[in-house]
Amino acid sequence: MESAAARSGESVLVVPEGERLVVLAADGGAAVTACAEYAVALEAARTREQAGAGDEDELVVGVSAPAGPIAAAAAYKQAEQALSVARRRGRVYVEHEQLASGSVLPLLADDAVRAFADGLLRPLYEHDATGRGDLAASLRAWLSRHGQWDAAAADLGVHRHTLRYRMRRVEEILGRSLDDPDVRMELWLALKTASAE
Structure with missing residues (x-):
């Protein structure tokens, strides 16, 4: 990065921070481009070799959105978030803008999120395994229709009273109220996580 910046006449600031380097460079400049190109080549080599993805000595890069000097603290936090996601996903290079655009669903691939979803939904799956109803599918249908009973x-091909009974059973089994929007959100994300596996 430093030699690419020097060749193009750019300034870059490299600050060692423990085992990391914090780099301030011009957005879209030669230094950032050289870093991105190196990371892409390294990730392609990892994919070909199918090894080293978890090596701690390997390069992992988190890049903030473009920011001026006044927003350096915010840019630092963004770069840390991108770095954290890169490490969790076994990626070499992640830009913060990739995290802020598109869908939150790819973030659900995290092992901790999967463990949360499995723990939250396990009682429903255990109930359904006994053949006493399909509570998980009923919950998914009800949430996907924003709580509209008839739809x-x-x-599901059942009477709305059957669905109401099933949702009461979901509340009893989970010990949570479906009237709480936070509970509905957590259950929806857990179901989306489970379906992505």
């Missing part, structure tokens, strides 16, 4: 019941 969700039609999707």
Whole structure:
């Protein structure tokens, strides 16, 4: 990065921070481009070799969104977030803008999120395994229809009263109220995580 910056006449600031380097460079400049190209080549080599993805000595880069000097602290936090995601995903290079655009669903691939989803939904899956109803599918249908009883019941091919009974059973088994929007959000994300596996 430093030699690419020097060749193009750019200034870069490299600050050692423990085992990491914090680099301040011009957005879209030669130093950032050289770093990105090296990371892409390294990731391609890792993919070909199928080894070293978890090696601690390997290069991992987190890049903030472009920021001026006044926003350096915010840019540092963004770079740390991108670095954390890169490490969790076994990636070489992640830009913060990739995290802020698109869908939150790719972030659900994290092992901790999967463990949370498995723990949250396990009682429903255990109930369904006994053949006493399909609570997980009923919950998914009800949540996907924003709690509209008739539409969700039609999707499932059951009477709305059957669906109401199933949702009461979900609340009893989980010990949580479906009237709470936070509970509904957590359950929806858990179901999305489970379906992504």
